[in-house]
Amino acid sequence: MAMLSNKSWFKLHGWCSLPVWLIFCFVCLTGTIAVLSHELTWLTNPAARASNPQDKPALPISQLVAAVQQKFPTADVSGVMTFEPYLVHAITFTDHDKPYAIAYVNQYSGEIQEINEGLTFIGFMRSLHGWLLFPWQQSYSVGYYLVSAMAFVMLGALITGLMVYKKFWRSFTQPKVRLTANKATVLADLHRLAGVWSIWFLMLMSATGFWYLAQAIMWHNEIDIEPHAPIVAINEVPTDSQSPKLSLADAMDIATKRFPQLQPSFIMLPEHQRGMYQISGGGDHIFYDQYAYALSINPWTGIIASEKSPESLTAVQTLMHIADPLHYGTLGGLWTKFLWFFFGVILTGMSITGFMMWATRLKKAMREDAASAFA
Template sequence: MAKLSNRFWFQLHGWFSLPIWLIFCFVCLTGTIAVFSHELTWLTNPASRATNPDNLPAKPVAELVTKVQQAYPTADVGTVMVFEPYLVNAVIFTDHDKPYAIAYVNQYSGEIQQINEGITFIGFMRSLHGWLLFPWPGSYSVGYYLVSAMALVMLGALVTGLVIYKNFWRSFTQPKIRFNQGKKTILTDLHRLAGVWSIWFLMVMSATGLWYLVQAVMWHADIDIEPHAPLVAVTDMPAQHSAPPVSFADAMQITLQRFPDFSPSYLMLPEHNRGMYTLMGGGEHIFYDEQAYTLSINPWTGDIAHEKSPANMTALQTVMHIADPLHYGTIGGIWTKAIWFLFGLMLSGMSITGFMIWGSRTVKAVRDSRNAASLQEINHGA
């Protein structure tokens, strides 16, 4: 009975890992690359580098927006994205001949180093990993569901693997790889050893992946985790058309007065007369993402219409804002990214070695079955 039980768990482990192993491996590899997407962007695109040979302080973001508006007088700036200090700021705008453009502005020199009218490497890798570039016909994407569902596969493979591998904790103190007993033994030992050392990583990826699946369902059901930015009341607007008295620079100053440790990351300017400044950024909490602090500021009155921070988040909002740092390993900068990258490679390798082990067992089983059938036919013939 025990032997039958072990066989059952082994087969279940295989079915959790193998039927969609190619998709699983692809998601793991793209996620591993996405961890270092910012660093790879700096490495491959000189225009994305925020060079600062004179050690100048970073200019205010509002000044960078002004630089773009001066270079493109008819442009409509909508968003500014702020990355690590070694990458330029991205000022996103539209113009009469540019339906979508990103100005790479060096925050130290104020120079516009490139105009990108396509998708960025960072955006491409995050999209490829997050939803396999499937379309979003509404509030959902089949690709996002497919990638998020990999969390169930990963969790099932983890649980069944621990059931199969008795006394797995010995691999922490007595790691074993037998190089002199054939290819199959080496693959099995590598698979087991990587699996045991990746238990914590598999748990983190499973937990955050399950959250992304829940989030996808909520998006599909039009359940808002965070409220949309409010609209300016008609009574706050002047009777005659005029420019809002509160500038982008003023809105940034209001934000810094409210949150002194505010580090801007995603800044949206009003899209229309009733739109507001929506300023998102990070703060002193390392486990929260770079959009944990949000302010909606009325451009006509300067009032804070809505604010969000770790201090007043709901439980769902808290989970949403700690999921990405845990999933991509950004909680400790380059060092935790390196750890996540290493274990991402290990997880990708586990999916490959698992398939190879399953393949060799399957081929052997088919060969043994054919030999048994042939032997049976010979015996009958005799």
């Protein structure tokens, strides 16, 4: 390493990003937007806002499901998704004229504010950033691999950049941007300053990116990180066509008694006679995602067939459940989201200024070559 010249490190720094510059910049941009996708949805879609002027407590989720079933008597409700308190609950269902629909239900008033039969902005941005909307073939997507591989680009650019920028730590105490200098100097100053102040962010994005890549490889090779949800034993299913004994309200009560700290985020209702209530949520662990707690509850007996919590996770499962909060900045609520968004803008800007610096140097080199050719 020490034998490489500064010029060689600079060339390596360029090769870490320039060949895939457009993809890297696009991934940074879409990820930055995805961080605030919930807030942007609230801002742009009034029907997604969970207004609560009378400061009422949230209604039971079972009551919200009942409201959807009352409005659409022939509907088959499949699940419930909950978000931040300022966003409505999303209840997914199918009907004879709706292959797939999402009811936006205000959890404070019980009002159905919108029926969405298409792709949501949140889902679109997460998909665009996560796998570039490439199709999934069995258990893998080429786009997911492309996005995850950006971890190599980011880490390589970070290491080579620090090798090029000698005594980079001075930018913490003596930041320097020579705004009155020429374009190339200003771009270089901004690029270096942003890079130094973003070291922690680059390392964090690289680490989570490497995890997503490892996760993709495990999915592709059908290696289960977590066991599949169980189904009801066939001998426990009644022979007649009676409805399950356990209602959604009962299942929620069982779940909250088992994990009092549970904050449900995704609930799947039984899809068939052998299906179970699948209840997932977060808790009081800020570094874990909204699926760190999960229960499978038998609708015929009320028995918890399987469960998980942060205390019972394996090392690999723990990595899976802490990656998203660290990658998207959800661990501290709005404050960390805006912090991640800010550094996402900086990272996107760095990819652009880096390309502009390269283009400026290329033009200069081409002019010098042309001048020497006619000398």
